[in-house]
Amino acid sequence: MTPAARVLRVAAWAPGLEDEAAWRAWAAAPAPLAREGVPDATFLPAMLRRRCTPLTRIMLRAAYDACPEALRADVRTVFASRHGSINESIELIENVARGLPLSPAKFSHTVHNAQAALYSIAAGNRRASSSLAAQDDTLAAGWLEALTHLEREPERSVLLVVGDVPLAPTFAPLVDEPAASYAVAWLLVAAEAARETGEPARDARRASGGASAGSGARVELAFEPRDPDAARPRRAWADAAEHLRWWLAGEPELALPGVRQLVRWRRAAA
Amino acid sequence: MARRPCSLSALGLVSCLGAGPAETWRRLVAGDASRLSERTDLAPGRRLLVGAVREPLPEVPARLARYACRNNALTLAALSQIEEPVRAALARFGAHRVGVVIGTSTSGVGDAEAAIAHHLRTQALSPTFFYDQLEFGGAAGFVAALLGLEGPAYTLSTACSSGARALASARSLLALGVCDAVVAGATDSLCGLTAGGFGALQAVAEGITNPMSANRSGITLGEASALFLVTREPGAIELLGVGESSEAHHMSAPDPDGRGARDAMEAALRDAGCAPEAIAYLNLHGTGTPLNDAMESVAVAGVFGERVPCSSTKPLVGHTLGAAGALEAAFCWLVLQGRDGEELLLPPHAWDGAADPALPPLRLAAKGERARAPAPARVMTNSFGFGGNNCTLVLGEAA
Numbered sequence: 001m002t003p004a005a006r007v008l009r010v011a012a013w014a015p016g017l018e019d020e021a022a023w024r025a026w027a028a029a030p031a032p033l034a035r036e037g038v039p040d041a042t043f044l045p046a047m048l049r050r051r052c053t054p055l056t057r058i059m060l061r062a063a064y065d066a067c068p069e070a071l072r073a074d075v076r077t078v079f080a081s082r083h084g085s086i087n088e089s090i091e092l093i094e095n096v097a098r099g100l101p102l103s104p105a106k107f108s109h110t111v112h113n114a115q116a117a118l119y120s121i122a123a124g125n126r127r128a129s130s131s132l133a134a135q136d137d138t139l140a141a142g143w144l145e146a147l148t149h150l151e152r153e154p155e156r157s158v159l160l161v162v163g164d165v166p167l168a169p170t171f172a173p174l175v176d177e178p179a180a181s182y183a184v185a186w187l188l189v190a191a192e193a194a195r196e197t198g199e200p201a202r203d204a205r206r207a208s209g210g211a212s213a214g215s216g217a218r219v220e221l222a223f224e225p226r227d228p229d230a231a232r233p234r235r236a237w238a239d240a241a242e243h244l245r246w247w248l249a250g251e252p253e254l255a256l257p258g259v260r261q262l263v264r265w266r267r268a269a270a
Numbered sequence: 271m272a273r274r275p276c277s278l279s280a281l282g283l284v285s286c287l288g289a290g291p292a293e294t295w296r297r298l299v300a301g302d303a304s305r306l307s308e309r310t311d312l313a314p315g316r317r318l319l320v321g322a323v324r325e326p327l328p329e330v331p332a333r334l335a336r337y338a339c340r341n342n343a344l345t346l347a348a349l350s351q352i353e354e355p356v357r358a359a360l361a362r363f364g365a366h367r368v369g370v371v372i373g374t375s376t377s378g379v380g381d382a383e384a385a386i387a388h389h390l391r392t393q394a395l396s397p398t399f400f401y402d403q404l405e406f407g408g409a410a411g412f413v414a415a416l417l418g419l420e421g422p423a424y425t426l427s428t429a430c431s432s433g434a435r436a437l438a439s440a441r442s443l444l445a446l447g448v449c450d451a452v453v454a455g456a457t458d459s460l461c462g463l464t465a466g467g468f469g470a471l472q473a474v475a476e477g478i479t480n481p482m483s484a485n486r487s488g489i490t491l492g493e494a495s496a497l498f499l500v501t502r503e504p505g506a507i508e509l510l511g512v513g514e515s516s517e518a519h520h521m522s523a524p525d526p527d528g529r530g531a532r533d534a535m536e537a538a539l540r541d542a543g544c545a546p547e548a549i550a551y552l553n554l555h556g557t558g559t560p561l562n563d564a565m566e567s568v569a570v571a572g573v574f575g576e577r578v579p580c581s582s583t584k585p586l587v588g589h590t591l592g593a594a595g596a597l598e599a600a601f602c603w604l605v606l607q608g609r610d611g612e613e614l615l616l617p618p619h620a621w622d623g624a625a626d627p628a629l630p631p632l633r634l635a636a637k638g639e640r641a642r643a644p645a646p647a648r649v650m651t652n653s654f655g656f657g658g659n660n661c662t663l664v665l666g667e668a669a
Contacts, residue, residue, distance in 0.1 A: 001447035051521075073518075082407060084427070089463065090386065093379065096462040097387035099314045107467030108522035108656055111375065112406055112427035117657025120516040126530065128514030129659060130435060134424035135407035141424035148442030152512060152541075167401075170389055174401040223422060223448060225366045259411070260420045261366060 002266075003147045004191035004220040008157070011065030012244050013039055013058055014182040027248040032236045033180035035166050048122055051109060053088060055081065059115045059163040059183045060122065066185035067159045072123040075159040075187070076149045077116055079131045080142025082177075084112040087168040115161070127156070136177075136232075138162065139239040140256065140263040143221050146188055154190040161185040162240040176234070184240040191218055218268040226262040233257065275668065276441040277505025278498045282351030283600045284344060285494035285587045286321040290351055295604045301618040301637045303478060303586055306490065312465035319478055321492025321588025322460055323347075330412075336400035337412040339378030341459040345413060348455070348495035355499050356417060359451035369421035369449040371439045372410040372497075373432030373456030375592030377425070378403035380461035413453055421449050427592065429655030430555070432456055433496065434595025434663050438512040440500040455497035456596035464591060465491060471522060479558035479589070481582040482567060482619070482634060484626040486558045492588020496600040507606050509599075510648065510666045511542025517658025523561055524654060528569030531555075531652065534660040535573045538650065542664035546574050549664070550643035551605055551616050551635075553598045553651040556582020557589050562654065564629060571630035578650075581619035581635040595653035595661060602649045602665045609667070613640040614647055 015037025017023050039061040041049045052060070059079060067075060089110040092102055111117070113131035120129060128149060134141035139162055146160040163183025167175055235242055239256055243265070246254040254265045283290070286305040287297040297305060309318050327343035328350060349356070360368055385399035402408040406425045414423035422443070426435045433456030440454035468474050468489060479490035500509070514537060517530035524530065539546060552574070555566055570580065583601055590597050601617055608615050619634035641647075646667035654660045 003446045003448060077516075082405065084406065086405065089379070090382075092467070093383050093386045093463055094390065096383055096466050097390055102463075102466045102470040104467070104470040104472075104522070107463075107470055110463075110467075111429045111656045113429055113655065113657045113659055114521070116428070116516075117521055117659065120518045120658060121520070124518045126516050126518050126533065129428070129516045130426055130439070131428050131659075132424050132426050133405060133407035134422075135402070135405060135411050137422075137424065138407065141407075141422060144422050144443070144448065145424065145426075145439060147446060148439045151442040151445050152438070152514075170386065170395075171401050171404070174395070174399075223366065225420060260414060260423070 002220045005188040006216045009187040012184040013061045027245040055165045062183035062185035063161045073125045075157045076127045077129040078146045078160045079116040080162045082138045085110045137258040150190045158188045220266040222264040224262045275504045276509045279501045279505045280352040280355040280499040282348040283496040284347040298617045301620045336402045339381035339403040341378045342412045344495040345457045348497045363450035366420040367450040369452045370410045370413045370423035371436040371454045373436040374409040376458045428659040431653040431655035431659045431661040432592040434653040434661035444502045452500045456593040457495035458591045458593040460493045481556035481558040484624045489589040492590040494590040494593045494597045496596040511538040511664030513538030513662040515660045524565045528565040531569035534662040538662040550641045550647045551649040552580035554582040555652040555654045567629040579635045585620040598651045614643045
């Protein structure tokens with residue numbers, strides 16, 4: 001049995017790539033994503049903007065674009081980020097090392113589920129929510145965790161958001177990755193779900209902002225043994241961006257070699 | 271849809287109560303709070319009572335130096351106790367069919383603190399520090415690398431509900447058919463960041479944490495690792511129910527009406543297909559902070575009334591944060607495993623006995639208390655995290 005989901009919508013944000021046309025142009029000629037930049041925060045309640053780190057703004061921007069307003073309070077959410085709020089943690093750890101007191105508000109925002117929590121508060125969402133990290137396998141782990149939510153409650157949509165910002169300079173030399181600011185979000189429903197699942201789902205098919213209509217295409221996620229001797233190709237952009245490139249190009253299959261496995265996404269016609 | 275069994279078939283754990291199920295159970299039912307110890311190195315100018323693991327920990331093998339940190343040494347201490355059944359699962363199912371889901375809120379922050387202090391002094395990174403020690407994903411990556419697993423491996427980090435969530439995801443990975451066995455649980459380690467952070471939030475108790483008391487003043491910090499081998503075969507003790515909710519309320523304070531906690535408990539009961547009356551014991555989140563205990567007692571009274579025997583085990587082990595959900599599920603597992611005829615022996619609620627008149631009364635388990643619970647019994651554990659992330663589990667004896 002290969003687990004699967006239907007993709008209702010996809011949205012993404014990176015500096016300079018803020019709408020579907022821009023991403024389509026990028027996908028036709030992909031290039032490294034920009035390191036720094038944040039979206040305008042006016043879509044967030046004013047009281048939350050001050051506490052939003054660049055990563056929070058970027059992940060929530062993609063989340064809002066992928067999920068129509070009528071569904072925002074009603075989806076389960078999965079936030080996957082390799083680094084999460086670690087840059088803010090590093091700042092606090094430097095304070096610890098200097099013997100300085102910590103800001104309680106800053107401390108509570110360094111949890112790995114900070115983006116999920118701020119989404120929940122901003123959108124009034126009281127549903128189940130996971131936040132995760134998996135080193136170089138974070139994209140596939142995010143997809144897999146989203147499928148576990150569909151397993152637990154097949155009748156509810158899952159909003160999956162994958163994103164990162166460059167690691168702070170102290171530790172950046174320790175990590176071999178294309179440092180960039182980005183987020184990609186998918187609105188997923190159970191693979192067995194009827195093609196038409198009522199008004200919200202129909203609304204969800206209409207794209208807006210940086211979103212692309214997923215039209216309910218079925219996507220399978222398979223984990224396969226990986227040839228241990230094969231070197232992992234080093235891509236110039238994040239796996240999530242490669243996934244989006246694959247999606248927009250309409251190719252049937254994407255295989256990304258993970259740390260321990262080959263992860264394969266297969267798309268069936270809608 | 272009837273679920274296939276999800277067995278919590280082997281347990282390894284380490285906390286200030288000791289290493290392994292037998293030693294932990296003995297001190298847990300005795301309500302032995304003598305295992306907490308004082309530390310002066312965690313928060314400048316402050317003597318902190320904490321649930322620290324004091325015994326020497328196994329060393330992370332040299333080939334995995336990039337993962338060598340206290341958090342992973344705690345994981346290794348718990349994992350070594352279940353190495354035999356884990357290796358058997360690997361041999362039986364194949365390395366790519368065994369997965370790992372670890373919860374943590376700290377990962378190797380304690381070791382990163384030393385590395386960052388070194389960096390501030392010398393402007394150079396310590397040669398023994400690797401980012402894999404600090405990043406959350408490294409907690410699961412370490413287990414996969416150590417055991418040579420080739421199944422999916424990821425770390426869930428939703429503050430104090432991380433550990434419960436890891437077990438929930440493990441069950442789903444089995445149900446999805448992605449894995450035939452999952453090593454799942456959680457580890458958290460004491461560090462200056464959490465000690466300083468909770469101190470700054472004025473959430474750390476002066477003495478020992480005193481949950482549900484009128485005199486409660488905050489948490490006692492702790493560290494632990496609790497890991498299960500989770501399989502699909504029928505087993506003695508199963509994960510029967512998962513309930514999850516978010517609060518849409520505040521980053522560090524729970525919704526005072528307890529709605530999020532109540533949603534999680536009711537969802538877990540629905541998922542387990544059982545009525546509140548079927549729950550023989552509830553392990554409270556019971557952090558000892560004024561806000562948590564106020565909202566949790568309202569939520570528990572709302573679901574159970576005053577009927578269910580419950581306790582917070584945090585006065586015995588401290589609040590182990592990201593590990594708490596798995597550690598307290600492990601305590602529930604021990605309660606079921608300790609069945610004595612028609613009765614279950616319960617971990618006591620160790621406190622000063624001064625009930626808070628502002629809270630609805632709960633039936634807090636006394637030392638030596640037993641619950642009459644003919645097999646198959648069901649027990650529940652609550653975990654509520656920062657950012658309003660809640661996860662309640664129901665464990666039970668196989669029918």
